[in-house]
Amino acid sequence: MRRQALENIAQVWRKKQLLKIETDDALGKYNLSRTAQDIFIYIAATNKTNISDIRQNNYFSDRSFSTVKRAVLELKHIKLIKTTQDTVDKRIAWLTPVGGA
Numbered sequence: 001m002r003r004q005a006l007e008n009i010a011q012v013w014r015k016k017q018l019l020k021i022e023t024d025d026a027l028g029k030y031n032l033s034r035t036a037q038d039i040f041i042y043i044a045a046t047n048k049t050n051i052s053d054i055r056q057n058n059y060f061s062d063r064s065f066s067t068v069k070r071a072v073l074e075l076k077h078i079k080l081i082k083t084t085q086d087t088v089d090k091r092i093a094w095l096t097p098v099g100g101a
Contacts, residue, residue, distance in 0.1 A: 032075075033074065035067055035071040042057065043075075048096050050092055050095060051068055051095070080098055081098060082095075082098050083095055
């Protein structure tokens with residue numbers, strides 16, 4: 001492997017460590033599963049999404065629909081996110097963050 005590639009991987013690792021520390025600081029008190037943490041961050045970053053959008057994102061491709069749904073219910077239960085029914089298509093529930101975690 002090229003030296004530059006190894007340096008890039010090392011940089012990515014350091015960033016992952018920092019992000020984990022920041023995530024744990026912000027969400028650690030909720031004792032969330034890793035999937036629920038990832039989904040909360042995704043919802044906060046997109047500001048409005050739904051379970052189908054989450055499931056179709058490449059990052060969540062290894063997670064089943066039921067796993068994503070369980071994580072969303074976990075987040076709703078502790079009131080980190082809320083759902084709003086779409087005004088046109090009543091089958092769609094939009095997920096948004098409630099406020100500062």
